[in-house]
Amino acid sequence: MEGQIKAVNDDYLGFGLGLRTDHFEEVLQTNPKVDWFEVISENFMVAGGKPRYYLQQVRERYPIVMHGVSMSLGSTDPLDMDYLKRLKSLVDEVQPAWISDHLCWSQLGGVNSHDLLPMPYTEEALKHIVGNIKQAQDFLGRQMLIENVSSYISYRESAMTEWEFYSAVVEEADCLMLLDINNIYVSARNHHFDAEQYLAAINPQRVRQMHLAGHSDYGDYIIDTHDHPVVDSVWQLYAKAIERFGPVSTMIERDDDIPALSELIEELNQARQISAETLAGLAIGSLADG
Amino acid sequence: MANLQERQAQMMAFLLAGDDRIVEHISSTELVDGNQRLAIYSNGYRLRLKETLAVDHDILASYMGDEAFDELCNKFVESCPSHNKSLRHFAETLPEFLVEHYAQYPQLAELALFERRLLFSFDAADAEPLANDFLQKLAPEDWPICRFSWHPSLQIFDCQYNVVPIWQELKQEQAPPAPLEQRSRWAIWRNAERLTQFTSLMGVEIALLQSLANGDNLSHACEQLLNYLSEEEIPSFLHSRLQSYISNGMLCLV
Structure with a gap:
């Protein structure tokens, strides 16, 4: 049990928030009690101006991790080397604790869907995306974190579960996991699988970061909208994840209807509390077992 | 690669033009059929691009009024798929589009x-x-x-x-x-x-x-x-x- 309570990696950052334009100035003025910030890489892959200025300023005060949304690792288009070069240049400048992107594809034939489209879970798709992740990691000179996406469709030809596919990808590409707890919940509801079974199949040694977010529940299906607070069911799943993986750097994503920074910090403190209580419970259990 | 490439091409054709060849490859659930599930993506695709136009061109939107601007967005999204990774550049050709289609x-x-x-x-x-x-x-x-x-x-x-x-x-x-x-x-x-x-x-x-x-x-x-x-x-x-x-x-x- 003790091995589960201790962070499985040396890069534990604590509890972070997504750095959003609405909060740039307040972050600099008030130095809020946030352990780190995650930035959307593409929002800062611009030549200069306010975005780059605020990124530099925040970087001087907080650890930063970079989260990409458009590497399109699963696409049958070749990897966009110009994009990777610009990303590498930003990585060199920001020196983030780590960088991440998604287990998905976004563009084909040079046309971009600007969405995180799910892969069919086949051997062919596995081999393809593993090759692209390896190529990206080689070019960037570092291990990447790969995030599971929310999905609303499943392909008839899928021959394995999402967690089997995801686990195989990270093992074969030797990358790490950014486990999005909300996405697991959303996909579990949409595809009628057991979210805890998903967690149980994940190798704790690969999990480096977790995302939490809100979604829109339409009854028969859920859409990952990042415009609501985290719901109770996702908090419960987060507690289960902490129980299994121990302390993992956790952040809350909010991309729409962005509330006051204080409100997000309050939500982040809820994550701190759930994590602390879960770990304390495990420690007591561990003592009792001992 | 043949299957993956084909499936991605079918999905993209669905998003861009409503081509329904992808539908037979998508599972239905008891509650939601394949068409409805796919519509989440096609609706999201259009909404995302239209939101980008509305944010980048909020004054044009005010000038044209909601209905006319929405019509412009629909036409532009249908005619001009995004060729850039960043939405920041999606509407770069909007002025040329307006020259061509709104010459009056x-x-x-x-x-x-x-x-x-x-x-x-x-x-x-x-x-x-x-x-x-x-x-x-x-x-x-x-x-x-x-x-x-x-x-x-x-x-x-x-x-x-x-x-x-x-x-x-x-x-x-x-x-x-x-x-x-x-x-x-x-x-x-x-x-x-x-x-x-x-x-x-x-x-x-x-x-x-x-x-x-x-x-x-x-x-x-x-x-x-x-x-x-x-x-x-x-x-x-x-x-x-x-x-x-x-x-x-x-x-x-x-």
Whole structure:
């Protein structure tokens, strides 16, 4: 049990928030009690101006991790080397604790869907995306974190579960996991699988970061909208994840209807509390077992 | 690769054009069939691109009104798929699209172009602008050979209609003036506080700025100004304009 309570990696950052334009100035003025910030890489892959200025300023005060949304690792288009070069240049400048992107594809034939489209879970798709992740990691000179996406469709030809596919990808590409707890919940509801079974199949040694977010529940299906607070069911799943993986750097994503920074910090403190209580419970259990 | 490539092509064809060959490859659940599940993606695709247009071109949207702007968005999204990883560039061809498809309202393309120029200046490359007292410290013998470059965010916007007053009134949530054919030229740039600014320019100023952009030193720039001003008028004009450009953060050293 003790091995589960201790962070499985040396890069534990604590509890972070997504750095959003609405909060740039307040972050600099008030130095809020946030352990780190995650930035959307593409929002800062611009030549200069306010975005780059605020990124530099925040970087001087907080650890930063970079989260990409458009590497399109699963696409049958070749990897966009110009994009990777610009990303590498930003990585060199920001020196983030780590960088991440998604287990998905976004563009084909040079046309971009600007969405995180799910892969069919086949051997062919596995081999393809593993090759692209390896190529990206080689070019960037570092291990990447790969995030599971929310999905609303499943392909008839899928021959394995999402967690089997995801686990195989990270093992074969030797990358790490950014486990999005909300996405697991959303996909579990949409595809009628057991979210805890998903967690149980994940190798704790690969999990480096977790995302939490809100979604829109339409009854028969859920859409990952990042415009609501985290719901109770996702908090419960987060507690289960902490129980299994121990302390993992956790952040809350909010991309729409962005509330006051204080409100997000309050939500982040809820994550701190759930994590602390879960770990304390495990420690007591561990003592009792001992 | 054949299957994966084919499936991705089918999915993209569905998103872009509603081609339904992908449907037979998507599982249904008891509650939601494959078509409904796929519609989440196609609705999201259009919504995302339309939101981008509305954010980047909020003043154009105000000018056109909700219904006409929504119609424009629908046409543009259908005709112009995104070829860039960043949504920041999605609407770059909107001014050309308006020239082609809304020729009877030529002010629309110019208004859209003005908004795009503002966006460009917002996150153009950084460069150290000249200090406010640069000219005071410039030795008299250095004036003729001194050269400047534009701040990377500086652009000249040349329009045939009164789109800047239209933009200004709408920005203040006031009724815009009627469209008028009225040629004007504007400098758009990002100042030292990283705020985007614009100011109208006289023809002689365009000549001066173009000369500086071409790498001319001040001596050569003065020769250009002789086409507009008498020799006596040039020194005071040059000093006042340069000081204004420098104070506004528009110029850098070469």
